[in-house]
Amino acid sequence: MKNAPVFIDLFAGCGGLSLGLLQAGWKGAFAIERTADAFLTYRHNLIDSVRFQYDWPEWLPKHEHDIEAFLDEYKDQLASLNGEVDLIAGGPPCQGFSPAGKRNPKDPRNRMAEKYIEVVRIVKPKFLLLENVRGFNAPFEKASKGKKAVPYSHVVKRRLQKEGYNVEFRVLVSAHWGVPQMRPRFILVATRKDLELDWSPFGELLENRHSFLKSHGLDFGCLQTTKDAIDDLRVEGKELIDSTDGSVRGFKQIKYQELASPSAFQRLMRIGIGEGQGPNSLRLPRHRTHIVERFKRILEECPKGRTLTQEQRDRYGIKKHSITPLCPDRPSATVTTLPDDYLHYCEPRILTVREMARIQSFPDWFEFLGQYTTGGSQRTKSCPRYTQVGNAVPPLLGEALGEMVIGAIAQLGASQRKVA
Structure with missing residues (x-):
């Protein structure tokens, strides 16, 4: 026009x-x-x-x-x-x-x-x-x-x-x-x-x-899957470096590497960013050892793409109301503002902000600013990165x-x- x-x-x-x-x-x-x-x-x-x-x-x-x-x-x-x-x-x-x-x-x-x-x-x-x-x-x-x-x-x-x-x-x-x-x-x-x-x-x-x-x-004939969206952001096979953004030290992130054969969705998300350049908000969570072990058991024992039942949550000692291991071969369920609502489909951890942003269809050049998470009295007043992504229109x-x-x-x- x-x-x-x-x-x-x-x-x-x-x-x-x-x-x-x-x-x-x-x-x-x-x-x-x-x-x-x-x-x-x-x-x-x-x-x-x-x-x-x-x-x-x-x-x-x-x-x-x-x-x-x-x-x-x-x-x-x-x-x-x-x-x-x-x-x-x-x-x-x-x-x-x-x-x-x-x-x-x-x-x-x-x-x-x-x-x-x-x-x-x-x-x-x-x-x-x-x-x-x-x-x-x-x-x-x-x-x-x-x-x-x-x-x-x-x-x-x-x-x-x-x-x-x-x-x-x-x-x-x-x-x-x-x-x-x-x-x-x-x-x-x-x-x-x-x-x-x-x-x-x-x-x-x-x-x-x-x-x-x-x-x-x-x-047109098939839906984009969780794996289509975020498989190039896995930790496996990547070099870990100090997190490059955020005000809190001690976190790691992957050094981004493009896959030899990226999915069509990954290619779409990479438009507008320099070749080999990584997106921001790749900071990995720091889970305690017993949490990692719990997540490993969930990924091994529970069906992917289904929210854990009350019986399963009791078995793993989870007090959260909802937690779902994602299925790699289907579109994700609706992402929320709570990062621990979902587990990665093959790695014992929650998603990064960038992985959630990919699932929301934000391109890699789009940079999220502010704190990653907040808690306590600040939760109702601030809008950290995970919340920004979860609240967004795709x-x-x-x-x-x-x-x-x-x-x-x-x-x-x-x-x-x-x-x-």
Whole structure:
């Protein structure tokens, strides 16, 4: 397209969705993210780099912003963007909706979707893209009190319709767009009614899936597996060196070496990084000897790709609610923000940040910044690297969605030229 369409990303995290949109041909206006570490990663890779184009407004400082404080302080400036923005994208915090959590309808994080709608009400973009966990489309049954339980997705749909949008949503499986991870995600797409655009977003998305995968060198006939994603990052056969990033000493990492015959997915992830150059965030965990032995037994005795049962966890003395040895020959289960939820498929350890990033489809040139992990009182306030990766929208899925909306904009432009 001659003039790249413009997007705003709300609840941007470290930039997974923005990266996908930018790679699809979009131009960034600005992004709102409340945690300093995640925004630091976002800014380093997407704003300050020379890879992509942003028209960041002078009135907005380039640092982290809480969405509520942002709306209080910059409402007038936002109003000046009315009609100037093509897309508002975002993934409001999902913990209150997640099947993996407590699914608490009173979780204060649920109201962040309301803040998304408030920005939409002010800016009135042509299109909307909202991502969340699939639980966003499931009712809070305990909260119904005898009434028919309604998923929060339906509440959001009605409110956006009142704001003048046609709304469609669907749960998509990320693995169908080249991500080596199942990761089902709720995706909402909305189009401003006055545009009078006749299109079927999800129909076009599915129709273009073959060409999307082919353009990335991926096989339409099979899903990308965990081994496809991370087998070149194994410790076996590699030289170990001191960890090259992070503020804590004493950790090791592999000295990266490309495989003689890399998978198509590995080749895709290596685009944009120097030949033989290793990605960042390769720091290996430091497990105690008895933990390594426990992990070895799990890998030898338990089926891959299945979460350990309560009986198995008791047998190994594991107090964690969930731990899964990954299967090399299938896409990974949905990665979380907790690094010890999964074991490597053939090495007795948890995954590195980079291995999780590969499973999320972040390219190797994308560098994660900040602490690797946090604990105690800092856990709710900070956003370390593992959390940044686990919370992100897979960039490949974001790119497919970005291409879908660009197709609609092209169709809109063609119809306007006919009228003229």
